[in-house]
Amino acid sequence: MNEILQYLKNHGERLDTDIAGATGISLATVRLQLAELAAKCEVVVCHSIKFKKGKKVEGTIYRI
Structure with missing residues (x-):
């Protein structure tokens, strides 16, 4: 969790996918650890919907 x-x-x-790619931690593990951090109020979670070239892209963004 410290690495994240x-x-x-x-x-x-x-995005959680960006964090996984940059740290080399699996996406499943990143999501699990981020959920734990969010439960402890150490990160803020935002559900995001963006449109790229007319296509809907949903994701979860995290910040401190």
Whole structure:
């Protein structure tokens, strides 16, 4: 979890998929650890819907 917190401190708001790719931690593990951090109020969770080239893209963004 410390690696994820450090990544967010250094890079700011990021999607869970970006965090997994940058840290080399599996997406499932990243999501589990982020859920634990959110439960402890150590990260803020935002559900996001964006449109790229007319296509709906949903994701979860995390920040400290």
